[in-house]
Amino acid sequence: MNTNFFRGRLLPLLLVLVIFLVWKLRQDHQKGKWISLVGETMGTTYNIKYNHDKGSNYQVSIDSLLKVFNQSLSTYIPDSEISQFNRDSIFYFESPFFPKVLQRARQIHQQTQGTFNPAVMPLVNAWGFGPQQNQLPDSAEVDSILQLTDFRSIVFDDTRVTKLNHNSQLDFSAIAKGYGVDIVADFLRNRGITHLFVEIGGEVVAQGKNDQQQIWTVGINAPHPSSDLESIQVVIRLDDRALATSGNYRNFYIKNGKKYVHTINPETGYPIEQSLLSASVFADDCITADAIATAFMVMGLDRAKKFLEDNPKLEAYLIYSQGNGKLLTFFTEGMKEYIVQ
Numbered sequence: 001m002n003t004n005f006f007r008g009r010l011l012p013l014l015l016v017l018v019i020f021l022v023w024k025l026r027q028d029h030q031k032g033k034w035i036s037l038v039g040e041t042m043g044t045t046y047n048i049k050y051n052h053d054k055g056s057n058y059q060v061s062i063d064s065l066l067k068v069f070n071q072s073l074s075t076y077i078p079d080s081e082i083s084q085f086n087r088d089s090i091f092y093f094e095s096p097f098f099p100k101v102l103q104r105a106r107q108i109h110q111q112t113q114g115t116f117n118p119a120v121m122p123l124v125n126a127w128g129f130g131p132q133q134n135q136l137p138d139s140a141e142v143d144s145i146l147q148l149t150d151f152r153s154i155v156f157d158d159t160r161v162t163k164l165n166h167n168s169q170l171d172f173s174a175i176a177k178g179y180g181v182d183i184v185a186d187f188l189r190n191r192g193i194t195h196l197f198v199e200i201g202g203e204v205v206a207q208g209k210n211d212q213q214q215i216w217t218v219g220i221n222a223p224h225p226s227s228d229l230e231s232i233q234v235v236i237r238l239d240d241r242a243l244a245t246s247g248n249y250r251n252f253y254i255k256n257g258k259k260y261v262h263t264i265n266p267e268t269g270y271p272i273e274q275s276l277l278s279a280s281v282f283a284d285d286c287i288t289a290d291a292i293a294t295a296f297m298v299m300g301l302d303r304a305k306k307f308l309e310d311n312p313k314l315e316a317y318l319i320y321s322q323g324n325g326k327l328l329t330f331f332t333e334g335m336k337e338y339i340v341q
Contacts, residue, residue, distance in 0.1 A: 032051040032052050032054070032055065032195075033053075033054075033055030034049065034051050034211045035050055035051075035052060035056070035057055036048070036049050037057070037058075037059045037062065039059065039062075039063060041063075041066040041069075041070065041180070041200060042066075042070060042074065042177055042180060042201060043076065043201075044177070044200065044201035044202075045201065046066075046184075046198075046201075047197075047199045048062065048184065048188075048197065048199070049197040049210070049211075050188050050193045050195060050196040050197070051194075051195040051208075051211070052193055058188070061187070062184055065184065065187060066183075066184070068095060069095075069097055069179075069180055069183060071095070072095045072098050073098065073101060073172050073176045073179075074176075075121070075130065075171055081094055081098050082098065082170055082172065085163075085170065086121065086169040086170060089162060089166045090160060090162045090163075092159060092160045093158075093159060093160060097183075099156065099158060099161070101172055101175060101287070102154070102161060104175070104288075104291075105118050105151075105172070105291065108175075108288065108291045108292065108295070111311075112291075112292070112295040112299075112307070114151070114266060115266065115267070115295040115299050116291045116292070116294055116295040117149060117151050117266035118151060118170045118171055118172055118174070118175070119148070119149045119150060119168055119169070119170060119171075119266075120149050120264050120266045121149075121169035121171035122145045122149060122167070122168070123142070123145050123146075123269055124171055124173075124262075124264055125169075126141065126142070126145055127262075127264060127271060129262040129264075130171065135255065136255060142269040142270065145269060146269045148165055148167050148168045148169070149266055149269075150168075153165055153168060154168065154170065174294035175287055175290050175291045175294075176290075177200050177201045177202075177203045177286075178203045178242070178244050178285075178286035178287045178288070178289055178290025178291065179286070179290070180203075181198050181200050181203050181204065181242065181286040182205065182242070182285050182287050184198045184200070185205040185207070189207075194207065194208045195207065195208030195209055195210070196208065197210065197216055199218075202221075202244075202245055203242075203243070203244040203286050203289070204218055204243045204286070205241075205242045205286050206218070206238040206239075206241065206243075207240050208240070215237045215238070215239045216238045217236065217237055217340060218235070218236055218243055219232035219233075219234070219235050219236075220232065220233050220234050220235075220236065220317060220319075221233060221245070221247075222319075222327075223277035223278040223319050223327070233278075233327075233329075234329075234340075235340040236280075236282075236317070236335070236339060237337075237338040237339075237340060238282075238338070239338065241282050241283065241284065242282065242285050242286035242289045243281070243286070243289055244281055244283075244286055244289035244290035244292075244293045245279065245280040245293055246278070246279050246290075246293035246294045246296065246297045247277055247278040247279070247297070248262065248272070248274075248277065263294065263297045263298060265298050266298070272297060274297065274300040275301055275320045275321050275322075276296065276297060276300050276301045276320045277327070278318070278319040279297055279316065279318050280316060280317040280318070281293040281314060281315070282314065282315040282316065282335070283313075283314055283315075284313075288314075292314065296316070296318070301318060301330070304318060305330065308332055314332075315332045315335050316330075316331065316332055317329065317330075317331040317332075318330045318331065
C-alpha cells in the first residue's frame with residue numbers, strides 16, 4: 001500500500017475540514033445581531049452589549065428592572081426600601097434584592113473582618129459624603145457615631161430586617177452597582193445570551209466574545225484627580241469574569257487645607273489615609289468584586305496583599321503612591337496573562 005499517497009490526500013482534506021469548522025464557528029457566532037444599549041441608572045451611566053439570535057432589544061425591560069432595583073437599594077430615593085428601613089427599626093421585604101444583598105454583605109463583612117461594612121452610613125453622612133450634607137465631625141461625635149455602625153446589630157431573615165439601635169443605618173453604595181451588574185447579566189443569560197458585556201459606572205461583567213470574536217477588554221483608569229475617563233492606566237482582558245474598581249482620587253473635598261476622601265474606615269470612623277489609590281478586583285461575580293475592592297481601600301496595600309494570598313480565587317490590580325508622587329502597581333500572578341498593556 002502506498003501510504004505516502006494516502007497521507008498526501010488526507011492532509012489537504014484535514015486542512016479543508018479545519019477551515020470549514022473555523023468558518024462554521026464564525027458563522028454561528030455572527031448569526032445573531034449585536035445590540036448596544038446605553039442609559040442612566042444609580043446616578044451614573046450603563047453600557048451594555050450582547051449578541052442575540054433574533055436581535056431582540058431588551059432596553060425597556062432592563063430599565064424597568066433597574067428602576068425596581070433602585071427603588072429597593074438607593075439611599076437617594078426617599079421612599080426606597082432601604083430609606084424606609086433607615087428611618088424605622090424594622091422593614092418587611094418587598095423585593096428580592098434587599099434580602100439577597102444583606103446575605104452577601106454579611107458574608108463579605110465576615111470575610112474581610114469588618115473592613116467592608118454597610119452599616120457605616122451614619123459616618124458617611126457625618127463626613128458629608130451621603131444624602132445629608134454635613135462635614136467635619138469632632139472626635140466626640142465620631143466616637144458616638146461609631147456605636148451605631150456595628151453591622152452585627154442588623155438582624156434579618158427571609159421576610160424582614162431589624163436593627164437593634166434605631167439610629168443605625170445601612171448604605172449599599174459600595175456593593176449595589178456590582179450587584180446591579182450581576183442582575184442585568186443574569187437577565188440576559190436567562191434569555192439564552194452567551195456573549196455579553198454589562199457595565200454600570202465602571203463595574204463590569206463580561207462573558208463570551210465581543211463582536212470581533214475576541215475576549216473582551218477593559219481599561220483601568222489612571223488614579224489622578226485631573227485625569228479624564230479616557231486616561232487609562234492599563235488594559236485588561238476580561239475572560240468570563242467580573243471587574244470592579246474602587247478609588248479615592250475623584251470623590252473627595254479639601255477643607256482647611258486637608259483632604260478628606262469618601263471611603264470611611266469603619267474601624268476608626270475617619271476617612272482613610274492610605275498609599276493605596278485604586279483597587280481593581282476580578283471575581284466570578286461583580287457583587288463580590290465591588291465589595292472586596294472597597295474593603296481593600298480600607299485595608300491598605302499590605303493587608304490587601306495578605307488577603308489576596310489567603311483568597312487565591314480572587315485576582316487584583318492595585319495602584320499605589322510611593323510618597324513622592326510616583327505611582328507603583330501590584331498585581332496578582334494570575335493577572336499576567338490578561339494584561340494587554
